[in-house]
Amino acid sequence: MSVRPSLVSGGKMMGKGKRAIIHAPYIDQSVRYPTGCESVSAVMLLQYLGIDITVDEFIEMYLEKRDLEEKEGLLFGPDPRKYFCGSPYDEDAFGCYAPVIVNALEKVFLDVESGKCSTKHETAAYRAVDETGTPLEELLIKYIDHGMPVICWACIDMREPVVGPQWHLFEAAAGQTQDGIFTWISNEHCMLLVGYDEDNYYFNDPHNGNGLTGYPREITEKRHRAQYMQAVGVTFIA
Secondary structure, three states, X not given: OOOOHHHEEEOOOOOOOOEEEEOOOOOOOOOOOXXXXXXXXXXXXXXXXXXXXXXXXXXXXXXXEEOOEEEOOXXXXXXXXXXXXXXXXXXXXXXXXXXXXXXXXXXXXXXXXHOOOOEOOOOOOEEEEEOOOOOHHHHHHHOHHHOOOEEEEEEHHHOOOEEEEEEEEXXXXXXXXOOOEEEEEEOEEEEEEEEEEOOEEEEEEOHHHOEEEEEEHHHHHHHHHHOOOOEEEEEEOO
């Protein structure tokens, strides 16, 4: 796993009064990418790794996207585990789940290895890991303590999650799945986990220029669970 101690301030966590922050680049999504929190968080992580990529390049070249459609009064849409639902440039779009970001990151890493994507310095070979279901506390030990930020799902400004809307899956209409209707959990949000202390988790929060923001542990864990405890980590390939 990548370790960048020069980019981490604070001690090795969990002792009283300890604090660790990874100094990753910050990108504000609010002006250009109103629903692009997943892409923005991924690019903050990629730039931290020294990979020369913009949010627009990530969205246009690597992110799988598919629009929703209305047919005969019914709303049809993609599975957010396979596609970004809508466009990150559209404020009426929805978002995507961890497998979509894992897939996009893997394509970036392949282009880095082949030389198609430039880097600011020599980089290692990386792989993306779907950490959905891993408690935040474990992500701290596995990644943050080793100098590696983590892409995490929760809720915008830690608001209450809202169940809905729903749509019929394109995959069901095509006979590719038996799950016919998908229910979105609104107020979904994605951020880059960069640190913690005794009371808070710290994120590069791309929403509304929030910047480096600390959210209390208990509410963060609740909102993380509301979004199926989704997270994406990055590790070295030995």
